[in-house]
Structure formats: C-alpha cells, structure tokens
Amino acid sequence: DAGITQSPRHKVTETGTPVTLRCHQTENHRYMYWYRQDPGHGLRLIHYSYGVKDTDKGEVSDGYSVSRSKTEDFLLTLESATSSQTSVYFCAISESGQREETQYFGPGTRLLVL
Amino acid sequence: AQSVTQLDSQVPVFEEAPVELRCNYSSSVSVYLFWYVQYPNQGLQLLLKYLSGSTLVESINGFEAEFNKSQTSFHLRKPSVHISDTAEYFCAVTFMNTGFQKLVFGTGTRLLVSP
Numbered sequence: 001d002a003g004i005t006q007s008p009r010h011k012v013t014e015t016g017t018p019v020t021l022r023c024h025q026t027e028n029h030r031y032m033y034w035y036r037q038d039p040g041h042g043l044r045l046i047h048y049s050y051g052v053k054d055t056d057k058g059e060v061s062d063g064y065s066v067s068r069s070k071t072e073d074f075l076l077t078l079e080s081a082t083s084s085q086t087s088v089y090f091c092a093i094s095e096s097g098q099r100e101e102t103q104y105f106g107p108g109t110r111l112l113v114l
Numbered sequence: 115a116q117s118v119t120q121l122d123s124q125v126p127v128f129e130e131a132p133v134e135l136r137c138n139y140s141s142s143v144s145v146y147l148f149w150y151v152q153y154p155n156q157g158l159q160l161l162l163k164y165l166s167g168s169t170l171v172e173s174i175n176g177f178e179a180e181f182n183k184s185q186t187s188f189h190l191r192k193p194s195v196h197i198s199d200t201a202e203y204f205c206a207v208t209f210m211n212t213g214f215q216k217l218v219f220g221t222g223t224r225l226l227v228s229p
Contacts, residue, residue: 004157031214031215040123040221041221042118042120042204042220042221042222043158043204043217043219045217048214048216050214058216090157090158092157094215097214098214099146099208099210099212099215100163100165100215101215102148103158103160103215103217104159105150105157105159106157107156107157108156108157
C-alpha cells in the first residue's frame with residue numbers, strides 16, 4: 001500500500017468554524033490532490049499541487065484553500081465551514097502527474113458540518 | 115463537453131453470476147481510461163487501466179474491461195463474481211488536452227453481491 005495518511009479521519013464541526021485536513025505521504029511523489037466524494041457526484045477535484053508551494057484549483061475549489069510547505073504534506077483548509085461542505089474528503093498522490101499514472105488514495109476524512 | 119457517465123448507480127447480482135458495469139465518456143480528444151474500486155470505508159484503488167494497444171485489459175482478480183472507441187465506452191465485466199467483490203466501482207478518464215493527470219470520475223456503481 002502507498003504510504004498515505006489523512007488526519008483526522010472523522011470530524012464534526014459547526015458552521016462558520018475553520019477546519020484543516022492533513023494529508024501526509026511517504027512516497028516522495030510530486031503531485032498531490034484533494035477530492036471530495038458525494039453521493040451522485042462521484043469524486044470531484046478540489047485543489048491539486050505539483051510541488052512545494054505550487055498549487056492550483058480544481059473544479060470545486062470555492063470555499064477551500066490549500067498549502068504545501070513540504071513535499072510530504074498537503075493541507076486542505078475550509079476557511080469558514082458550511083453545511084454544503086459535509087462530505088468525505090480524499091487525498092491522492094501520483095509520481096509526476098503524467099496522464100497514464102496511477103493515483104493512490106488515502107483512507108479519507110469524513111467531515112460533518114452542523 | 116468532456117464527461118463520464120455511469121448510468122447504473124447500483125447493480126445487485128448473485129454470487130457466481132456474471133456482471134457488467136457500464137461506463138461511457140464524451141470527448142473530442144484522445145483519452146486514457148481507468149477503473150477504480152472502493153471497498154467499504156476505504157479509499158479508492160486502481161483496478162485496471164487502458165492506455166494503448168490491445169483494447170481488452172485485465173486485472174489480477176478476474177475483472178476485464180474493453181475499450182470501444184466507436185461507442186466511447188469502457189465497460190467492466192467479470193464472468194463470475196464473489197461476495198468479496200461487493201464494492202463501489204468508479205470509471206475515470208484523463209483527457210489528452212489537460213496539462214496533467216486530471217481525472218474525471220463517473221458517479222460510481224455500487225456492486226452488491228449476495229449469496
């Protein structure tokens with residue numbers, strides 16, 4: 001199994017509070033991705049990173065920010081959580097972002113915003 | 115528009131029966147095609163992928179998928195399913211006009227195998 005951990009694994013928070021999710025990898029892969037998984041939508045890309053301090057938006061980036069200060073860590077922040085951000089969040093990594101590569105996924109973080 | 119469609123949200127099947135999970139995509143450019151599987155309470159893991167060459171690709175656990183360019187499809191099949199195949203299956207596509215591996219996922223098909 002690829003060395004990807006996510007923390008926390010479960011979180012309950014209140015509307016309006018900031019939340020940070022962490023993804024940590026031990027594979028030294030260049031690309032890291034944050035997805036959200038919702039019923040009827042599959043997985044949708046929130047943000048991705050192609051190196052330290054290099055990030056870009058995905059298709060559902062509104063309300064989210066990211067940071068990558070080290071190769072192994074990719075943080076996802078909900079600046080002010082809303083109920084629509086209740087979801088399961090997955091981090092993924094790939095070696096160099098080439099289109100044919102396999103993406104490896106973490107175990108997910110289940111977030112409930114009340 | 116570039117999109118991926120999995121029309122079946124849930125497929126119930128009896129153990130040892132054959133199954134086909136359908137995936138269609140819409141694209142005006144070349145694609146790479148993937149099937150990922152998600153077992154309960156886990157992340158996704160690659161089942162198989164088509165990049166080029168033979169249009170039939172196989173996984174180590176008996177699944178196979180066939181790329182049909184004219185039908186823009188990449189259906190997943192298994193001739194005889196096991197209880198342990200119960201999971202959610204996602205078709206995903208990378209389109210050649212993106213600068214990196216941007217995976218576009220279908221909405222998933224939940225395979226329910228019963229005894």
